[in-house]
Amino acid sequence: MxxxxxxxxxxxxxxxxxxxxxxxxxxxxxxxxxxxxxxxxxxxxxxxxxxxxxxxxxxxxxxxxxxxxxxxxxxxxxxxxxxxxxxxxxxxxxxxxxxxxxxxxxxxxxxxxxxxxxGEMLTAFGITEPTAGVDTSRIKTKATKVDGGWVINGQKVFITNAQNAHRILLLARTAPRRDDKPLHGMTIFFAELDPKHVTIREIDKLGRAAIDTNELFIDNLFVADEDVVGEVDKGFYYIIDGLNPERIVVAMEGIGLGRAALEIGTEYAKNRVVFDRPIGQNQAVAHPLADSWIRLEAAERMAMHAAKLFDDKQECGHEAAAAKYLGAEAGFEACDRVFSTLGGYAYAKEYHIERLWREVRLLRNAPFSQEMVRNYVSQQVLGLPRSY
Known part of the structure; x- marks a missing residue:
């Protein structure tokens, strides 16, 4: 250590x-x-x-x-x-x-x-549902109070780690949705993934194949009162509390992916000779790589600024959203530009770019889309009318 x-x-x-x-x-x-x-x-x-x-x-x-x-x-x-x-x-x-x-x-x-x-216990995180999309207030998974605990029924989708996890932090409705308080009435349960009551189906997907992504079908899953996280009906507010750290970390992962690609692309551009000169001598190759380095550096500074605000217990929502946006964009652009640098060889798995490209593309959509970041900034930072 x-x-x-x-x-x-x-x-x-x-x-x-x-x-x-x-x-x-x-x-x-x-x-x-x-x-x-x-x-x-x-x-x-x-x-x-x-x-x-x-x-x-x-x-x-x-x-x-x-x-x-x-x-x-x-x-x-x-x-x-x-x-x-x-x-x-x-x-x-x-x-x-x-x-x-x-x-x-x-x-x-x-x-x-x-x-x-x-590392003795692995967890999954269960929020997303097939009919709710980004409107978490409309989840339908329901927890019903019984003696000594709760019985949960419903469905979740895009749940990472469920094939291997022991427990799941599961968001479920414990009170009906109210138009005046749509985010009230949801509770977090630290539930055991009991195979008798939870059917897990893996989703075949484009990237990140080493880590499973799944649909969950929950049928009369019992969770004891002692495994309720915090207060009943306040679970969504606890999740909101963790969104800023997640956005910052996703930004750093996108930046890391971009840097992994840039390392491969730069080395290739130095050593690949076409028309008797390394291709990195051509500005059409060199400039996009240089631009990506600049953008990755700038994105990291925003992410680390947001992280410091969080550690200092200051408001960091605007900075965290901007960091996620910049990290996803800079990471994807770097991978895409290196894909172009390698040309046909980028399709060969031995060069690793196609794998990095497949993985970084996810970050433009998850954990929330670039469009939703722009919606947030438009409304919360610039004061424009809500557009969604």
Whole structure:
């Protein structure tokens, strides 16, 4: 474990996690992607280093670091070649526990957080539903009160890790939707993924094949009262509390993907000779790569600025949204430009660009679209009328 006494925490984390992540090279991730195989040995390496508990308080087995350090770690994982497969593998240990850390009972924290920090327990996060889209207030998954707990019925979609997770932070309606308070009446449950009551179907998808994405069909799943996170009916507000960190980290993962591609593209441009000169000598090749470096650097500065505001307990919603937007755009542009730099070779899996390109494209749509970022900024920052 790194020594956090003498050097800047951020630089210690950057150096240590870069060194660890790069032990798993592009060929490792290509193999996992081809086989649709969960990267357990990669996770174990980060668990052994103590990194899975980066944002879990020390009294519950974690390191107790801030969002700045966690964001840097996720950026290094993505830029090592791990991309979204490596990012998601660690992301779901570090960030889904946040509602438990902030709002869970002391009993819940003591029971579950050490297992999450050590890697003994893997979680999934269940919000999205097929009929609700980005309007979470219209989810239909319902929890009904019974003696000693709740019985949940409903459906979730695009749920990461459900094939391997032990439990899921599950958002369900505990009161009917009200037009005057549409986001009230939803509760977070830390539910066991009991195969007798939860049917999990994997979604065949474009990228990030090493990490499963699923549909969930929930039929009379019982959750004890002790596994309710925080207060009943206030679950959505707890999720909102965690959206800014997620946006910042997604930005850093997009930036990392772009840097992984840029590293490959720059090396190729130096060594690929056409018409007796390296193609990187041509401005049509060099300038787009240089532009991508500039945009990736700028995006990271916005993301780290937002992370510092969060760590300092200041409002950071505008900056977090801007960071997600810039990280997704800069990451995709870098991968796309390197795709063009390699020409036909970009289609060959051995060069890894097609894998990075497939993964980074997701970030323009998830966890929320670039259009929704522009909607948010238009309304909340510029004061324009709501357009949706």
């Amino acid at each position: 790194a020594d956090f006494d003498n050097e800047s925490n951020i630089e210690i984390v950057r150096k240590a996690t870069r060194e660890l992540a790069r032990k798993f090279d592009n060929n490792y991730w290509l193999d996992k992607d081809n086989k649709h195989e969960y990267p357990w040995d990669f996770i174990k390496a980060f668990a052994d280093g103590g990194w899975l508990g980066a944002m879990i308080p020390e009294e519950y087995g974690g390191i107790g670091l801030g969002l700045q350090e966690a964001a840097v770690m996720m950026g290094e994982i993505a830029s090592s070649g791990g991309g979204m497969s490596g990012g998601s593998a660690i992301h779901f240990y570090v960030f889904p526990p946040a509602p438990i850390v902030r709002y869970g009972s002391e009993e819940m924290k003591k029971k579950y957080l050490p297992k999450l920090a050590s």
